[in-house]
Amino acid sequence: MPRFFIAASNLMGGVAYLDAKTAEHLKVLRIRKGESFTVCDGEGTDYICRLSPKGDGSADIIETRPTQGEPTVAVTVFAAFSKGDRPETVVQKCVELGAREIVFFPSARCVSRPDGAALIKKQNRWQMIALEAAKQSERGIVPQVRVHTAFDAAVAEAAQAEIPLFLYEEEHDLGLKAAMEARPEAKTISLFSGPEGGFEPEEAAFAGESGLISVTLGKRILRCETAPVCALSAVMYATGNM
Amino acid sequence: MPRFFIAASNLMGGVAYLDAKTAEHLKVLRIRKGESFTVCDGEGTDYICRLSPKGDGSADIIETRPTQGEPTVAVTVFAAFSKGDRPETVVQKCVELGAREIVFFPSARCVSRPDGAALIKKQNRWQMIALEAAKQSERGIVPQVRVHTAFDAAVAEAAQAEIPLFLYEEEHDLGLKAAMEARPEAKTISLFSGPEGGFEPEEAAFAGESGLISVTLGKRILRCETAPVCALSAVMYATGNM
Known part of the structure; x- marks a missing residue:
């Protein structure tokens, strides 16, 4: 219908x-x-x-x-600005998969750093994609697409979740699964995901000091638009929403 | 490197x-x-x-x-033919996420049904995308992209896995998680995923008679290229590959 x-x-x-x-x-x-x-x-x-x-x-x-379509957990996806239609892919897929909000932010290795009128135009387009994806996937809300213009501000917001995860390809010990299973009752989760070239070590250190937990998504190197989609799917599985 | x-x-x-x-x-x-x-x-x-x-x-x-990049389970993704660049998305993402093989097949509601020279050309292109994705994601193999020209043959092959899953939006009871947890030791898994309009009820019935297990991926309706990516991420999580 x-x-x-x-x-x-x-x-x-x-x-x-x-x-x-x-x-x-x-x-x-x-x-x-x-x-x-x-x-x-x-x-x-x-x-x-x-x-x-x-x-x-x-x-x-x-x-x-x-409404039937809302998951039992509020997951905010923080994604670094990326090139071409990658942000659109992130918005569309993450809305389908049940993200509560999507927040874009700049990161040291970002190739694309929209600002001013270009950013407003992009943000409007992303919000329209979120609306269409919410209709198609039968969500109960239209997830907001927001923007932070500073990396630090995005980290500070992400850190407020009960499980604030920093998706980091240089993390080789702690897996997403172990991090999720450590707090099975959590209802708010952040997924913080980097740009094409990954995060700088200084960014990872800052995120860690701010309370974010570095996790690996496994031994395969994922593209920047694949990582949040993969992590969000796993979180929905882990929290009984699948 | x-x-x-x-x-x-x-x-x-x-x-x-x-x-x-x-x-x-x-x-x-x-x-x-x-x-x-x-x-x-x-x-x-x-x-x-x-x-x-x-x-x-x-x-x-x-x-x-x-090689470090291979998961501990062999997951074959069966995806119905779909329009535009959707099959390419499926191949690229599923190779990144650790699929062993990707198999395309025709289904009743497929809008796109390539055959003959067009199909060979597409298959070559999909295999090239698989190679590039395997290099980029640091896989230990180049997953093969194969084609079945009959729905029944694809079902028969999928049914041979220890956990043969049929991703079905009309399934409202059994979740992917329950199906995975029923056979925690399984090493071979099939993910059978439909075209734009989903599977026909007759196809679902045939798949069930052939041994495939219908599962839901949750209460949100996923696009045809999102469903296998979501399910594969969840399977990697469930099997300790994340």
């Missing part, structure tokens, strides 16, 4: 008042009066709606149920 | 005899006489080599060691 997100304030008295974008999208999908679709308020509730015969862009709510 | 695969028969008496492609690649990377690189025989051994001062395209083997 087609799925849309609309503001909770547009849902009242058994009626969903569709915004212009949603109405347009319904038209594109050729959904007619009397046909059903799902609207999610992004706050944990799905509304099964039927397009009103009035033709005024409203829809009758015929069933209400809790 | 740059990494290449060459046939074991080209390694003898402490010398690596480089084939034309590897020699060309060394030139592109501007590796000069006396500089080091790694050669892997694709059979479990890495050779640290130094380009010979003779300039005859040979290299002296200065150290021999077991």
Whole structure:
């Protein structure tokens, strides 16, 4: 069933008042009066709606149920800026896989360092990709895509999670599995992932001093857009969300 | 250190005899006489080599060691043909993540069904992507990319693994985790993944009769190229390869 997100304030008295974008999208999908679709308020509730015969862009709510698509843990993916369409891949896949938020940040070896108007444009595009991925994957929220313009600020935020993981290819001892199993009750997890050339040793040292835990994802060297997707999949598995 | 695969028969008496492609690649990377690189025989051994001062395209083997990059389980990813660059994404990511082989097959809802010369061309391209991904991720083998031209034959092959998993969005009870934990000692695993529109119920029924085990990857609907990457990451986590 087609799925849309609309503001909770547009849902009242058994009626969903569709915004212009949603109405347009319904038209594109050729959904007619009397046909059903799902609207999610992004706050944990799905509304099964039927397009009103009035033709005024409203829809009758015929069933209400809790959203199913949210995992039991809040995972924030911190990904260094990367080249080309890699950030888009990270956003799309991580939203599908259940990330709560995606945060981009600059790192010493970043080849791409968007700022100013270019960054705002990119961020808008990433947010649009997050929305589309949330609809397609039947999420209960639209994960926010945010940006930190300083490495240190991103580290400081990541450190606040109960399990703050620093994905580091130079870590050879502690695996993601051991780190996850050390805190089985944790509900907030950060995954901090580097750019194309990996993190500088100084960055890893700073992250460690700030409370992040360096982990390896195994003996294979992953591309920068693969590492967060792999780690997030593993975390969903570890926390019983798969 | 740059990494290449060459046939074991080209390694003898402490010398690596480089084939034309590897020699060309060394030139592109501007590796000069006396500089080091790694050669892997694709059979479990890495050779640290130094380009010979003779300039005859040979290299002296200065150290021999077991390849580190292979996981302890053999996972074969069966992926339905899909559109655009999705098969390429599947090959690249699954090789990075440690798949033993990747096998494409046709399925009822496949939009793309390459055959004849087009299929051979695609298969060659996929194999080249597998080679590049194996070099980059420091694998000990180059996973083969194969094709089945019939759904039934792909199912029959997949069913031979100790844990033969059918990734099915209509499965709501058995999770990947429960299926993995039921056979913790397994060394061979199949991941059978559908096309853009998912599997037909008849295909799922046939797979079940053939011994495949339907599992869900959680409550989020994954794109066809995301599902095998997610499942493979989870399997590597479950089997202690992360």
